[in-house]
Structure formats: structure tokens, C-alpha cells
Amino acid sequence: MKKLIGAALLMFASTGAAPAQAETSDDIYRYFDVMWKQAVPPVDACESGHRMTATCGRAADKLVCTANAIYVALEESRLADRFPRQLSGLKRLLSEKADYLNDLHIDGHMRNPARMKAFEMRDFCRNIGAPLVP
Numbered sequence: 001m002k003k004l005i006g007a008a009l010l011m012f013a014s015t016g017a018a019p020a021q022a023e024t025s026d027d028i029y030r031y032f033d034v035m036w037k038q039a040v041p042p043v044d045a046c047e048s049g050h051r052m053t054a055t056c057g058r059a060a061d062k063l064v065c066t067a068n069a070i071y072v073a074l075e076e077s078r079l080a081d082r083f084p085r086q087l088s089g090l091k092r093l094l095s096e097k098a099d100y101l102n103d104l105h106i107d108g109h110m111r112n113p114a115r116m117k118a119f120e121m122r123d124f125c126r127n128i129g130a131p132l133v134p
Contacts, residue, residue, distance in 0.1 A: 023077055031070050031132055032086045038131040039066040040093065047100045057109030058128060060101050064113050065130035067094060068121065072134045 043063050046056035067090060074080040080087065104110035113121045118134070125133040 025079060025082055028070070028073055028077065028079055028083060029086075031066075031073055032083070032090070034131045035063075035066045035070060035090070039063045043097060043100075047097065050100065050103075052104060052107050052109055054109050057104045057111070060097075060104050060110045061113055061124075061128055062130040063097070064101070065121070065125035065128070065134065066132040068114060068134040069125070069130070069132035 039059075039062050042059035043056070046053070046059055070090065074083065074087070101110065101112075105112045111124065113124050116124060121134055
């Protein structure tokens with residue numbers, strides 16, 4: 001159940017790659033805003049009907065890319081302690097979506113960027129047009 005999410009959480013600790021030079025709290029607030037406004041709604045729409053399609057898989061991939069980019073930004077900037085509420089919300093979101101994301105991955109509709117090497121994930125996320133790229 002939590003395989004995908006566990007891999008996503010582990011990936012942020014091992015990438016060593018920074019997204020778009022998030023060096024300020026304002027940048028990171030903006031990243032969370034982008035995630036909630038751009039990456040989450042398409043996955044919510046897919047999940048509400050438990051649709052198992054390539055389009056929904058791509059939306060899920062974009063969400064994982066975006067979440068990993070936020071984790072990397074927080075790690076690189078050393079500002080994670082300033083965002084406890086936002087991090088709690090992100091972890092809750094990923095936990096709530098874990099079963100659906102795993103189903104998409106198992107059915108072959110999602111690539112799961114969290115299991116890719118850092119350079120592969122960056123390229124993949126960039127190529128699919130993820131809102132944020134690790």
C-alpha cells in the first residue's frame with residue numbers, strides 16, 4: 001500500500017538535486033501553492049472516479065515529481081523547519097493517495113518517478129511537463 005509513497009519520501013533524501021534554486025521561504029511557499037493548484041486537482045479528478053488511464057497516470061507522475069521537487073527544495077535550502085503545516089499536509093496528501101497511485105503504477109499507467117535515479121527523474125519530470133522538477 002505505501003510502497004510508492006515510501007519510495008517518494010526516500011527519493012528526496014538521496015537526490016542531491018535542487019529544483020529551480022529555491023533559496024527563500026517565498027520560493028518554497030510558491031512551490032506548495034503550485035502543487036495544490038496545478039498538480040493535485042487533476043489527480044483528485046481521476047481518483048474521484050477511480051479512473052485507470054494513461055492520462056491519470058501522467059497526472060500522478062506529475063504530482064510525484066512536484067512532491068519530490070518540494071522535498072529537494074526543503075532539503076537544499078535547509079528551511080524544512082519553517083514549513084511544518086505544509087509538510088504535514090503534503091505527507092497527508094501522499095498517504096491518502098497512496099492506494100490509488102499504487103493501483104495506477106501496478107496497472108502500468110504510471111511510471112513512478114520516485115523510483116528513478118535523480119538524473120532520470122529530472123529528465124522525465126521535465127519531459128512530462130511537471131509543474132515542479134526535482
